[in-house]
Amino acid sequence: MNSRYEVVIGLEVHVQLTTKTKIFCGCSKDFGQSPNSQTCPVCLGLPGALPVLSRQVVDDAIKAGLATNCQIAPHSIFARKNYFYPDLPKGYQISQFELPICEHGWLDIETEDSGKKRLGITRIHMEEDAGKLTHNDGNSSSVDLNRACTPLLEVVSEPDMRSSDEAIAYLKQLHQIVVYLGICDGNLDEGSFRCDANVSIRPWGQEELGTRAELKNLNSFRFIKQAIEYEVERQIDVIDAGEQVVQETRLFDPDAGVSRSMRGKEEAHDYRYFPDPDLLPLEVSEQWVEEVRQKLPELPAIKKLRYQEQFGLPEYDAGVIVAERALAEYFEALVAKHDNPKICANWVMGEVLSALKDSDLTISECPVTPELLAGILFRISDNTISGKIAKTVFTEVWQSGKTADEVIEAKGLKQVTDTGAIEAIIDEIIAANPNQAAEYRGGKEKMMGYFVGQVMKASKGKANPGMANQLLKKKLAE
Amino acid sequence: MALNEFTITQLRGQLERGETTSVALTQACLARIEATDERLNVFITVCAEEALAAAAVADQQLAAGSGGLLTGIPIAVKDIFNTIDVRTTCASKILDNYISPYDATTITKLREQGAVIVGKLNMDEFAMGSSNENSAAGAVRNPWNVEHVPGGSSGGSAAAVAAGQVVATLGTDTGGSVRQPASHCGVVGLKPTYGRVSRYGVVAFASSLDQVGPVAGNVEDCALLLGAVAGYDPADSTSVDCPVPDYLENLRAGVAGKKIGLPKEYFIDGLDGDVQKSVDAAIKVYKELGAEIVEVSLPHTEYAVACYYLLATAEASSNLARYDGVRFGKRQDDGNGLVNMYEQSRTAGFGAEVKRRIMLGTYALSSGYYDAYYIKAQKVRTLIRQDFLTVFEQVDMLLTPVAPTPAFKIGTMVDDPLKMYLSDIFTIPTNLAGTCAMSLPCGFSEEGLPIGLQLVGKPFAEAEMLQAAYAFEQATEWHKRVPEL
DSSP: OOSSEEEEEEEEEEEEOOOSBOSSSOOBOOTTSSTTOSOOTTTTTOTTOOOOOOHHHHHHHHHHHHHTTOEEOSEEOOEEEEOOOTTOTTSEEEEOOSSOSEEEEEEEEEETTTEEEEEEEEEEEEEEOOOEEEEOSSSOEEEEOSSTTOEEEEEEEOSOBOSHHHHHHHHHHHHHHHHHTTSOOOOTTTTSEEEEEEEEEEETTOOSOOOOEEEEEEOSHHHHHHHHHHHHHHHHHHHHTTOOOOOEEEEEETTTTEEEEOTTOOSOOOOOOEEOTTSOOEEOOHHHHHHHHHHOOOOHHHHHHHHHHHSOOOHHHHHHHHTSHHHHHHHHHHHTTOSOHHHHHHHIIIIIHHHHHHHTOOGGGOSSOHHHHHHHHHHHHTTSSOHHHHHHHHHHHHHHOOOHHHHHHHHTOOOBOOHHHHHHHHHHHHHHOHHHHHHHHTTOTTHHHHHHHHHHHHTTTOBOHHHHHHHHHHHHHO | OOGGGSOHHHHHHHHHTTSSOHHHHHHHHHHHHHHHHHHHOOEEEEOHHHHHHHHHHHHHHHHTTOOOTTTTOEEEEETTBOOSSSOOOTTOGGGTTOOOSSOOHHHHHHHHTTOEEEEEEOOSGGGOOSSSOOOTTOOOOBTTBTTBOOOSSSHHHHHHHHTTSSSEEEEEESSSTTHHHHHHHTSEEEEOOTTSBOOTTBOOSSTTTOEEEEEESSHHHHHHHHHHHBSOOTTOTTSOOOOOOOTTTTGGGOOTTOEEEEEGGGSOTTSOHHHHHHHHHHHHHHHHTTOEEEEEOOTTGGGHHHHHHHHHHHHHHHHGGGOSSSSSSOOOOOSSOHHHHHHHHHHHHSOHHHHHHHHHHHHHHSTTTTIIIIIHHHHHHHHHHHHHHHHTTTOSEEEEESSSSSOOBTTSSTTOHHHHHHTTTTTHHHHHHTOOEEEEEEEEOTTSOEEEEEEEEOTTOHHHHHHHHHHHHHHOOGGGOOOOO
16 A cells, blocks of 8 residues: 555446347357358448347346346436447447446455455446457458447446455456356456456545546456556656646556557547437336346355355355355255265365366366265265375376276275274284384373374275274273 | 329239239339439339349239239339348448348338339438439439429439339338428328338438338328338337238228317418418318318427437438448548548548538537537427327327428529428428328429328327328329329
8 A cells, every 4th residue: 555645446347248149139149150150230230220139138237237236227228339440330339328227336345455345336237349350461450240249248336446456356256246147257368357447546635536547458357456556656656757647548568567558549539429219218127127136146245154154164165165156056066965064165175176276177177076076075974985095086086087986996995994904903013113112101192193104004094094093092002 | 004093902903803914014114214214313223124023923923813912013112221132322322332131121021012123212312301412323303393303302202103103112201201202293102100110121311210101192002002011020129019000991981070280380471372372272171071170389390400400410420320431332541541541431422411411410419519409409309299299189180281382493402401401391390209291292383393281190190191181182183193204
């Protein structure tokens, strides 16, 4: 935190929706198809073509609004944002301006520095995306309109954030929510969740906001943090040099770690917004909102509390598991089979997450399904294998796709619980280590660990550690 | 064979009875176009080959006893309707040789009803104009006097019917563009209630005002053609899901007992003497037919033209942004970057009136002016609509002149756009109100130019309006006169 200046950040996030069709026509929005193959007269902006609003997009906007505590407007308007660019086939973008569908929302975040804090969401509106330009070698560009008219939600925050950490906490929570809602795939790299940051600084205590810069091209949480911090330093330097911050759009260059002013866009655009006469005002009834509300999934904050109450998980564990919807679903499938939620949580947070990380897989790609993992955990609780052997079994199951029982059988990993067999091993070990036995008997109780270790080694890990411990105590006391 | 001697219903009867064929009718049309169009310049594109092929199909259907309302009937459409097989130019250089990959919904409906489309009609560029002089294809001439304009913007649609080139046509009406040329050419033209007919596939001028309208030689044909194209279209969000009545069914219901209002603001000092006389005579006819005539008031009428020229141009400035040289028209590019390419392509592609309106509309929407112009105009529009709704609580329909004067001479108004804009003073308010209205012949000037009568109906009351028009037509002979060509 700077001692002289307060940082003020507002964020605009573009959420690309996972609907099957585009927002104003029935075209598929399959990506990766050949250029201009996913188009029709409407999304090509051909003369005479007219937009028809997709109901699914409205449902998704209502979902996002409800999940971020917004008011859903009973009456909202689509507007045309007019500007010329070759990726914009109609010469205007259909968006919402004066009356958006969602307003006055908020999210609660928590950061180390500022603790719990409520951040305002000004509005969420629906709009269409533009096409894509590819600059060819030489002096030409190609236009691909497959992406034109695909649905976006724009989520605009209040300028409530006071540090890059708060901005990241807000973004991560918003990201988590839209992925939970199933309305966005959340892929930052591919632009499914795009963020622009408005950053300004002002002397502490000053009411009036400083002049802001808009940062673009921020496609990872790390870059967003870097870009904001770079911008704050830059603005401090500008002001300290006796100059004024100019309102401008700046592109962040992650390789160089700096942002650069986008020249030619300095004069403010006049987008000449006006209500789109091709679309009627959107009327959303209370009943419509209720229907969507009924379909909302359990959101992470609520789920986390439930995990603490229903499963008795510590707050930390619950937080880790609900962070991703698919991980929470994995966990719930596991506890449905295995009745010890804490052991389940330990395994999910431990072995499962670290194995996924090592092999760079997502939870939905995890080769050890909840059924397979439950199979391993059962063999621990019925003493067939020890916790340590279980980790070996997990690795085998991961690699082979076989069940725990198949792996234990094939590899002979079954725990030795035969008292006689363990006693025989213990007898041998005590006989081979008379000095250590004497030390133990002389009161050096720490030697017990040494003896357990020897038994496990001799049994190749298969001796039941609890039994080994008990029997050792008995034998050494003889 | 003069096609304007028969109604569509009569021609359909002749076709069904085998007294003529669609191919014969179509050939007659093509011959008439050939004989007259050099003088009139009504058609931008004549599609003889496609028309004869469609006529041959129609004859097969007729022989098989199947077919729709319009099977075998030669029709032409304003060059603003997208047609999959023939170019759609909007009378603009920027769409020269543009071929649409899809048919407008109204074209699909015409084809489904078996109509034979013989060509695309001349118009004011992008439907902007009241004289059909603003056309990249050149001015259309009035069949009654080739020195005079036919009216606009659907000048071709009205002149084609008046000249007997085709039986009926489709035009579009944003501020009077079907009714005013129908009046100037002595034919029947109807602007349906906003939302009655799909706009999908009709190149947009001002989206909140544009409506497709039929033009025909008589009220019955106009009613039939309206029925063929009207109806809800899921592809047009502004079309209204409201059942389409059979407009022919009660056409003879008459006007006895109907209350017809004369808005006093429409009977003004500047009205041409011949127009005044003809309209007065028409009022007398309606009295004789048993209608009750009452004076009413539409108090915000004087603001309609100003309001219209703000809203229509604002919408047009945005609707025409897509013609940017990237995908339409001839790209003009001297290699000095994107903005230069846009400027040069649009400078070369658009005519003067279109440019004027794009500039007016851009200005009306600009930051700092938006509230004073666009928003103010929207408020005025609400007041004008309210005027009509209030009046329709007192009367069943309104009767007014269509235009303040008969058709003026070509070239006399081109330097005075404001005066030209005023020629739509009686037709514009109904577009702003969204209600239905039509023009039908009610007399001739001393010079021998046709004069039209406007009926304005309640929203979605086209049937009632058509009944009143039919009653007048049966009581008069004006529609029977045809120009000598």
